[in-house]
Amino acid sequence: MKKLLSMILASVMVLSLLAGCGGGNDQPPAQDNTQTQPSDSQTPSTPEPAPAPAEDVTIQVAALASGYEEAYPGMWQEVCDAFTAETGIKVELICDKNLEDVIGPSMQGGDFPDVIHLATGREKGLTEQFIKDRNIAELTDVLTMTVPGESAKVSDKIVGGFTDTSVTNPYGDGKTYLAPMFYSPCGLFYNAGLFEEKGWSVPATWDEMWELAEKAQAEGSYLFTYPTTGYFDAFLYALMYSVGGPDFFNKATTYAEGIWDTPEAQQCFDIIAKLASYTNPVTPAQANDQDFTQNQQLVLDNKALFMPNGTWIVGEMAEAPRADGFAWGMTALPAAKSGGNGASYCWLEQAWIPAGAPNMDAAKQFVAFLYSDAACAIFAKGGAVQPVPGLTDNLEGDNKMFYAIYDNGADAAMGNFAAYNAVAGLGSVREVFLDPVNGLVNGSITQDQWMSDVKAASDQMRANIMG
Amino acid sequence: MRRSKERSRFIFLCVAPATILFFIFMVLPTLNVFRMSLFERGAYSPTETFVGLNNFKVLFQDAKFISAMQNTILLIVVVTIVTFFFALLFAGILTREKLKGQNFFRVIFYIPNILSVVVIAGIFSAVYKPENGMLNSVLSFFAGREVMILWKDQQMVMISIIIAMVWQAIGYYMVMYMASMAAVPADLYESASLDGAGRTAQFFQITLPLIWTNIRTTLTFFIISTINMAFLFVKAMVAKGMADVGLSFMYSQKDAGLYGYAMAAGVVIFLFSFLLSAMVNRVTRRDVLEM
Numbered sequence: 001m002k003k004l005l006s007m008i009l010a011s012v013m014v015l016s017l018l019a020g021c022g023g024g025n026d027q028p029p030a031q032d033n034t035q036t037q038p039s040d041s042q043t044p045s046t047p048e049p050a051p052a053p054a055e056d057v058t059i060q061v062a063a064l065a066s067g068y069e070e071a072y073p074g075m076w077q078e079v080c081d082a083f084t085a086e087t088g089i090k091v092e093l094i095c096d097k098n099l100e101d102v103i104g105p106s107m108q109g110g111d112f113p114d115v116i117h118l119a120t121g122r123e124k125g126l127t128e129q130f131i132k133d134r135n136i137a138e139l140t141d142v143l144t145m146t147v148p149g150e151s152a153k154v155s156d157k158i159v160g161g162f163t164d165t166s167v168t169n170p171y172g173d174g175k176t177y178l179a180p181m182f183y184s185p186c187g188l189f190y191n192a193g194l195f196e197e198k199g200w201s202v203p204a205t206w207d208e209m210w211e212l213a214e215k216a217q218a219e220g221s222y223l224f225t226y227p228t229t230g231y232f233d234a235f236l237y238a239l240m241y242s243v244g245g246p247d248f249f250n251k252a253t254t255y256a257e258g259i260w261d262t263p264e265a266q267q268c269f270d271i272i273a274k275l276a277s278y279t280n281p282v283t284p285a286q287a288n289d290q291d292f293t294q295n296q297q298l299v300l301d302n303k304a305l306f307m308p309n310g311t312w313i314v315g316e317m318a319e320a321p322r323a324d325g326f327a328w329g330m331t332a333l334p335a336a337k338s339g340g341n342g343a344s345y346c347w348l349e350q351a352w353i354p355a356g357a358p359n360m361d362a363a364k365q366f367v368a369f370l371y372s373d374a375a376c377a378i379f380a381k382g383g384a385v386q387p388v389p390g391l392t393d394n395l396e397g398d399n400k401m402f403y404a405i406y407d408n409g410a411d412a413a414m415g416n417f418a419a420y421n422a423v424a425g426l427g428s429v430r431e432v433f434l435d436p437v438n439g440l441v442n443g444s445i446t447q448d449q450w451m452s453d454v455k456a457a458s459d460q461m462r463a464n465i466m467g
Numbered sequence: 468m469r470r471s472k473e474r475s476r477f478i479f480l481c482v483a484p485a486t487i488l489f490f491i492f493m494v495l496p497t498l499n500v501f502r503m504s505l506f507e508r509g510a511y512s513p514t515e516t517f518v519g520l521n522n523f524k525v526l527f528q529d530a531k532f533i534s535a536m537q538n539t540i541l542l543i544v545v546v547t548i549v550t551f552f553f554a555l556l557f558a559g560i561l562t563r564e565k566l567k568g569q570n571f572f573r574v575i576f577y578i579p580n581i582l583s584v585v586v587i588a589g590i591f592s593a594v595y596k597p598e599n600g601m602l603n604s605v606l607s608f609f610a611g612r613e614v615m616i617l618w619k620d621q622q623m624v625m626i627s628i629i630i631a632m633v634w635q636a637i638g639y640y641m642v643m644y645m646a647s648m649a650a651v652p653a654d655l656y657e658s659a660s661l662d663g664a665g666r667t668a669q670f671f672q673i674t675l676p677l678i679w680t681n682i683r684t685t686l687t688f689f690i691i692s693t694i695n696m697a698f699l700f701v702k703a704m705v706a707k708g709m710a711d712v713g714l715s716f717m718y719s720q721k722d723a724g725l726y727g728y729a730m731a732a733g734v735v736i737f738l739f740s741f742l743l744s745a746m747v748n749r750v751t752r753r754d755v756l757e758m
Contacts, residue, residue, distance in 0.1 A: 133512035
């Protein structure tokens, strides 16, 4: 009797434990079953999607909770609710600051969300990995779909040019894989109040910039700082664009042979190296995820004049103490030579559908819905601006000035370094091009060393380029 | 006879759940790491290519991996020596000397251990802040001029990490040693002092040999945990790429889309920690003294 009892108890224990572990796997197949239903009865181009058959479909949307969500909490949930109200498709939202850590493990197990809003250029590089693995569903047909609840096509609601760059078409084959979502101009941020007080003008060329550096030094300040080396990506893109124009920009971002030996490339390297010598020396010590706001604080305290950043900086540092008379100013990168145009990089976040998404059709409808007037209005409450015609007209305050940067004569640089197949031992774009800036400032690496590392890595990247 | 058979069956059934879980969640994934190190694949990609030992071949020529392992070894050696020195010293003082507020100190020393690494990173962010940071302010006060040490910059970054790691670990090991030191019979010290042994001699002749088993065990623990803690501290405290250790190298390779390569690094670190623990265990072997 005793024996039997112990055996039953032990086996119950084993079973209950195992059942608990296995539980997670029960859900995806159940979702799979419901998925086939709407895809048959609902063609993507139907202007008024019939809500009836779609009702039992639930799509999973994973969106990064960035500064916009912080500025208007519940922004994404509101958009999802509006989508459900319009189409009847239910949405389960995952919204998190560390989105990669939340959705990453289940995706490694083969369980993908239907729509992911997560930009390239983040430290964990999740979106880049999907691009490199060709694991993203093509979205070209979404452009011809009708926006749910409206009569306009998706392509009519996206400003021209935004679906032509490597940011949305990573393989350079004219096919769109990532939907252009929030964009913001990046540039150099400064204290406009200080410039007014001292009677300085914002430099239009790099030569004027170096003159200003001397003036700043006389005042006990430094010309430059940066939050982390990651912020140099937008800076480098804009710099390459202003120095060599679109042709050089395209060649450099596709690692063309010998491109880093050209005079244009040399000028880019020289400018960054010289900027490093004028950078506030405490910068690299604080250029980490823990302390980067202290570098941003240097500008607020007039201990550095300029820093590369994006429009979110205003919200991010809203609570921070600041020098008297502080006012945010933003300028494009100075022109490479007098008479030339400055340039500002257009930072673009993307939404995309993993190739393994269980509800592909409903997911595409959701992406199309993101461009509806209703969704745009909700996103605008958080300060997020999509490349939809007419949206920038309604901006107010600091944002109005920031988004006017291209109207004021700056060239818009868009696109990023081409995707290449990962090779063991070859660093990422950030490791090769950007991280060494810390070394340039603190003197642990020379400009020549950095340049030769870039050249060697660029050759390897070219050899493994995708497309 | 029948009873013992019954008994062993009962024991088997009691142990089975833990063993099965351990097998599923520890042994299988570990074996899988070894298997995946022979393949190349993205973390989220369903396809994989067999590349044999190529990942390892590249790994041992990767300058970044080698410098990451050098940093790991540096941290293991220095942090272990410094932590054990201070933990033994404080434990000795707190158990043998009659101090006011013994328990207060015990709690104070132990607190860092219950803080998460993120909180510690926040604390040390304030300590190491270049302008008006706690450490630089204290140094300026004593130097009589403004001291501006960039604690988290390239030149000082390893020292900063070592200080934070030692600060975090001392309390835990101190409490461990205090427990075993309290078990040393007081009459041993009494007779030693009658024989004219000073405090230092007592510590080295009596305390240390009698708690040696404890030190050995904690040493092995500490080495394995330092490999892990070093990663957490580096990740939370300093700029990417400034002081990479073995595991942060592994993570950055995974983020670069080289899952198999990252697993190869994982295999090397796994074997490294195993071998190191075995070696330490060997080297510190002594005859066990009975109290």
